[in-house]
Amino acid sequence: MAQGAVEYAKELGCANPQIVLHLDHGDSFELCKDCIDNGFSSVMIDGSALPYEDNIALTKKVVEYAHAHDVTVEAELGVLAGVEDEVQAEESHYTKPEEVIDFATRTGCDSLAISIGTSHGAYKFKPEQCTRDPKTGKLVPPPLAFDVLHAIEEKLPGFPIVLHGSSSVPQDEVDTINAHGGKLPDAVGIPEEQLREASKSAVCKINIDSDSRLAMTAAIRKYFDEHPEHFDPRQYLKPARENMQKMYEHKIVDVLGSNNKL
Ligand SMILES: [Zn+2]
Numbered sequence: 001m002a003q004g005a006v007e008y009a010k011e012l013g014c015a016n017p018q019i020v021l022h023l024d025h026g027d028s029f030e031l032c033k034d035c036i037d038n039g040f041s042s043v044m045i046d047g048s049a050l051p052y053e054d055n056i057a058l059t060k061k062v063v064e065y066a067h068a069h070d071v072t073v074e075a076e077l078g079v080l081a082g083v084e085d086e087v088q089a090e091e092s093h094y095t096k097p098e099e100v101i102d103f104a105t106r107t108g109c110d111s112l113a114i115s116i117g118t119s120h121g122a123y124k125f126k127p128e129q130c131t132r133d134p135k136t137g138k139l140v141p142p143p144l145a146f147d148v149l150h151a152i153e154e155k156l157p158g159f160p161i162v163l164h165g166s167s168s169v170p171q172d173e174v175d176t177i178n179a180h181g182g183k184l185p186d187a188v189g190i191p192e193e194q195l196r197e198a199s200k201s202a203v204c205k206i207n208i209d210s211d212s213r214l215a216m217t218a219a220i221r222k223y224f225d226e227h228p229e230h231f232d233p234r235q236y237l238k239p240a241r242e243n244m245q246k247m248y249e250h251k252i253v254d255v256l257g258s259n260n261k262l
Pocket residue numbers: 024025084087120164165207
C-alpha cells in the first residue's frame with residue numbers, strides 16, 4: 001500500500017517521494033500483523049497500559065513479525081493522560097529512565113514513545129495544573145519533563161524517541177471557534193517553544209493531531225458564519241483544507257525544523 005502511494009506520487013510528478021504508511025496505537029498483535037500483511041511500512045504497538053513484562057512480551061512478538069517483513073516498530077513505555085480515539089488514561093506516568101535500556105534491548109523496537117508530560121486531546125491540562133496569564137486570562141501549562149527526556153537520551157544515545165499528544169492548541173484557532181458558536185473554554189496544549197527544544201534532542205517524531213482538527217473546525221465555523229446560505233462541502237472544505245495545510249507547513253518549518261530532511 002505504501003509502495004502504491006509512492007508509485008502514485010511519482011505519476012503525479014514527484015521525483016523521489018518519501019512516503020510512510022504507519023499504524024498509530026496498534027493495540028494487538030493481530031492488528032499489527034494485519035497492517036504489515038497489507039503493506040504498511042511501520043507500525044506502533046502500544047502496550048503502555050499493560051504491566052511491564054506483558055508490554056515487553058507483546059512488543060517483542062510484533063517486532064519479530066515486523067522485522068521479518070522489513071517493517072519498523074514503534075513501542076511505548078510510560079502512560080500519557082488524555083483521550084485520543086480509543087486511547088485514554090486518567091493520569092500520566094512518566095517513563096522511567098532506568099527501564100528504557102532493558103525495554104529497548106529485550107523488545108528490539110526501532111523507536112520508543114515516551115511520557116514526559118504531553119497528553120492526547122485539546123484539553124491536556126486541568127486548570128488546577130496550570131497558572132493563568134494575568135494579561136490574557138489564558139492558561140499556562142506546566143513545562144515538559146526535560147530532565148526525564150535527557151536521562152533517557154543518556155541511557156540510549158542516538159535511539160529514536162517519539163512524543164505523542166503534542167498539539168499546541170493554537171489559541172487563535174480556539175478563539176475563532178469560540179467566536180463563531182463553538183465552546184472550547186480553557187483548551188490548552190504544549191507550547192511550541194518546548195516542542196522546538198524537544199525536536200533538537202533524540203526526539204525524531206512528534207505527533208500532532210488535535211491542532212489540525214482545531215484548524216479545520218475553526219475554518220468551517222467561520223465559513224458557515226459568513227456564508228449561512230452555503231451547504232456544499234466542496235465550498236466549506238476548501239478553506240478548511242487550506243487552514244490545515246498552513247498549520248502543518250508552520251509546524252514543519254518553524255516548530256519541528258524537519259523541512260527538507262530525511
Ligand atoms: Zn498517540
